[in-house]
Amino acid sequence: MSDLEALKKEAALRAVALVQSGQRVGLGTGSTAKYAIEELGRLLQTGELQGIVGVATSKASAELAREVGVPVEDLDPRPLDIAIDGADEIAPNLDLVKGLGGALLREKLTEVQARRLIIIADHTKLVKQLGEKAPLPIEIAQFGFLSTIERLREFLPGGRLRMVGAGNFVTDNGNYIYDAQLPEQFDPAELERRIKSTLGVVDTGLFLGMAERAFVAAPDGVQELER
């Protein structure tokens, strides 16, 4: 395992230590969240945790959870006790950019219902301001997507439709993703409102005011950040 992978796993284990038996747990998506799901499976197998139920934020995470023995249920209106997920960028106030893995809509739908959202990441995800390192993924309907992109480009120029190989990337919800370049200066809440009021947009990868805590692993140890 590379050094970076070891750091991601370390952060994941710190977050999973917060999970208690009987809890309903939001299962994130991505290469860091994968370590958390595997650890939940391990703890269920050893009996250190009992009776937890996972609510997955993607088809891939649901599949992995079942493989490692974490029971999975669909999202319903009941609250989740905790959700554990990765992020693409983490600002000092724990506002996030998410969705480079393409699961932003299911992640937001799930994590907004969690009493606690815990973020796990390696130190490369820390930024002073959102948009420094990653594009902002915006999920858009397939129908009329070129028109939606034109509307978005009026205030977010320079982005691109996400591709996979020669085709367009399609989310678990059958939508496309426009990866937008964020401006140098912006008000995240105002930008979120503007993007979401653009016809054809389903949701954005801005997760504002949602995360309670982040475990961020660096070579000199795991930093615990709170909002």
Ligand SMILES: O=C(CO)[C@H](O)[C@H](O)COP(=O)(O)O
């Ligand atoms: O938002 C996400 C998926 O939609 C992921 O949480 C995010 O992309 C981080 O992934 P990784 O842990 O692989 O860096």
